[in-house]
Amino acid sequence: MKKIIHIDMDCFYAAVEMRDNPALQDIPIAIGGSSKRGVIATCNYPAREFGVRSAMPVAHALRLCPDLTMVKGRMSVYKEVSGQIRGIFQRYTDLIEPLSLDEAYLDVTDSPHCHGSATLIAEQIRKDIQQELNLTASAGVAPCKFVAKIASDENKPNGICVIKPEQVRDFVAELDLKKIPGVGPKTLERLHQKGLRTGADVRRHSLEDIQQWFGKFGGSLYERCQGIDNREVKTDRVRKSLGIETTLAENIDSESECLQVLTSLLPKFEQRLHKADEQAICRQGIKVKFADFTQTTVDQSCAQLTPELFPSLLKEALSRGQGKPVRLLGIHVGFSAKQDKQQLSFNL
Template identity: 50%
Template sequence: MTDVSVRKIIHIDMDAFYASVEQRDNPALRGKPVAVGGSRERGVVAAASYEARVFGVRSAMPSSTARRKCPDLLFVKPRFDVYKAVSQQIRAIFAEYTPLIEPLSLDEAYLDVTENRPGLASATQIAREIKVKIREATGLTASAGVSYNKFLAKLASDHNKPDGLFVIKPEAGLAFVESLRVGQFHGIGPATAGKMNQLGIATGLDLRHQTEAFLVRHFGKMGHFYHAIAHAIDNRPVRPDRERKSVGSETTFATDLFEWDELTDGLSGPITDLWQDCVRLQTTGRTLTLKIKFADFQQITRSRSFGSPIASEAQLTYLTHELLRTQLPLPKGVRLLGVSLSNLESTDGTVDQREIGRQLVIGF
């Protein structure tokens, strides 16, 4: 007998989204290795087409490294306004089926279709229809994962990329998890996977054999989560009102920065971009974080929390400069600076609204 309480969760992930949009809009790029991002020496790959991935090109890779791996790589400047417009088309398709949509980024989202607007019994049918409608509306392909919780649905969407559809039924969840390497689990990064390997935990089955107390002892509160997913359990709801935790902006420089004036000039762009986004989102924060990446890719962050939220761009600038001052003298040249706000609070439009105008995509 079917358990009517089992949820039906779909994870939709667009295939090489930014690069695919560029190939769609420019026929000369189709079938060729494409990287969206800056081609300059200090540039970073934002997204790579599947043709580029064959050569080992990946997002967040320095452009110089990507070009060494794929000498014929074609770089395209990102067009975030276009990506956002396409994302809104896709979101409208999701809304035809359910109001329970939890976007993770412009190109992926969770949908809870346990109860759905067309009244369809099959989540697999819904996922198949969504994929068809996305292709018809945008000319792009999406991969879909269907399961009874978010963890498994996301794993499933990765299983047959690109243009895939994979289903993990309730009776198959445990077996699917136990066969995976822990490094394939969403929520377990390379460092944690390495630590697990040192403890003799290489697969989902190995992880399941550990007690919850053991995992908490070695991994803190995340041990509870690891214990649950090893048993294919994930009770997190799909949250359409998913709360934003932070806003931030950063920039990579063409040459290393050393002097105070260079550094503060380098921060002006991220600070302005961050504040414009605060105005647009009607939010600000009590915790300021400065990110510094050095020429050798070593990275540090420094944070400071305040009794009241930051109230203007001028105050944000002053406090960021003061946080930077505490790190002087810097031991080596700086290739990237970033600034972010967390412990967010709604402002209801009362923040300083000077110098609004440029569109910004935060956290990309």
Template identity: 50%
Template sequence: MPDAPPLRKIIHVDMDAFFASVEQRDHPELRGKPVAVGGSSRRGVVAAASYEARVFGVRSAMPSVTAARRCPDLIFVKSRFDVYREVSGQIRAIFQRFTDAIEPLSLDEAYLDVTQDKQDIGSAVKIAKAIRAAIREETGLTASAGVSYNKFIAKLASDQNKPDGLCVILPEQGPEFVASLPVKRFHGVGPKTNEKMARLGIQTGADLREKDVAWLTAHFGSWGEGLFRMARGIDHRPVRSSRIRKSLGGERTYGEDKWSEGDLREALDGIVEIVWDRIAERQVRGRTVTLKVKFADFRQITRARSIEHAVASREEFSAIGHGLLTDILPVENGVRLLGLTLGSLERDEQEAKAATPVQQTFAFD
């Protein structure tokens, strides 16, 4: 028989209400109060909500008017993404003390593979505790962590005891842990899929586990095999330190509709600056530039251009973006949102890839 794959030790770290917590840290008068990061205007959107606000049903991506209706005492705070990125960098530096295998998912969460015990701490749980303690001491913020033998279960575990919690799921506990959860907690199961599963009699992981591959494929297409593995707590995906996004972009919604060419080009210049800074920071390049435009009547269009070589400079990125804007001018309706994205990304510089040895004597707890 073939050897079983070596046991891995994966930690998923997720900061607690990250943007809102940074604001409460930096502004003591906001502590203990319902806070929403984002604009308070009728066109604003909540970027993050404190736990005090979540009690009232305020959630990220919710229109600000809806959030204010649900929580009349809600305090809106303007976002400070430069600060959030700086704090995220501090947290990333803490991760690097414990492992080189880090897969960031966003500014506030990441997977860590600690199978190789970089500091000889001796336990994945002890590493998770040390990371959370360092984050609290050095940033004044709290993080929740899930520890398990694969990415899927580690991520589920990190959400189990939020906020400021730690959850450990051992290999022998994984299948039953997954079976006990509602399927809406599973990655990829959004509201529509959850509704479809409910119609099919699937509410929990246990319900999902009763279905065979053929049945799941018949109802969910190629994702059926993935759901079959998911229901059994199986996930062989590695933690990818060199994980690269398919695209990088930015967009902005305006308080007043923009009509004139001058206003639109000025607005696009601002987006170019923000997006190119992100591109340079991540040392990537791409070949496809996409312009997104949403009009006052909520009609949305996109225009894209792909080139043979990678976009090499801010100036070239800007020129292509403005060329796409020219194609839609003059506008017949006011523009309420502009966005610009660079896609078909690849690394600007090849990073050396070092093999990571497996340390099989390293315990979970």
């Protein structure tokens, strides 16, 4: 079972503007088109009370809320803050899939933080964001992506909603189908024509029926309504290396002992390597941290993990330490750059 967190910043652009200019704090504001013919990108909660919404034409918004203050967006600032938010995510997991500047999925299934509790990690991330960036985020925690995403909206703003694995089926049964990502107004109308409004309604039909009515979308709709979503969290970053290390219970200074420790790391490392399912290995290396906390790494090119290279790598590393005792040892491999088709087509 996976542990997925969906983090969504609360009215992000507007929140950044209110943070940086307290005069905007309690009045209705919207970020968006510089002319009246533009549309609203984001607005704050005081503006929402008037019915102003994202993607609404500015002229319409001004009719609903004549005192609405339009603020020119500062995209470069939002990008910078988004990077800071990402830095906070990275403390807890490498598996981050950004959906936009203010929204991301995190897979924390194997995260060692907070005793492995996704709920505690989500709370800690929200706290970090609040304390360090003075902004609020909402979180959804669930065993799959689409439930996490819907959950993050449940207690917005500045809230968290946790759907435990055993709660998924009930949660989806009561779910209004319009909340499922990808269900737009047109699809919703067609669903309603078939009498389908909630997950439970869909479950009363066979997969064949649903597919016949809705084609390919029907297949995934059927799955979602069973609480199934097998999509992985897709990271945009290519992993360049993978390593494992251990701090020794006591410093050691013999080469053979060091070699033993390196070898003992292999089973766990191979397991992680297998799980990471990465592209081709192009080098491997070791890391040695000495008693005085100085450290060194030695790498060598190779096409696969080759433990037979450890003795020579270790000899070189230890010679750099000039006899200092060793307090930490690690092994790592580097991967050659991935060249997937998508990337190539962007470069064309």
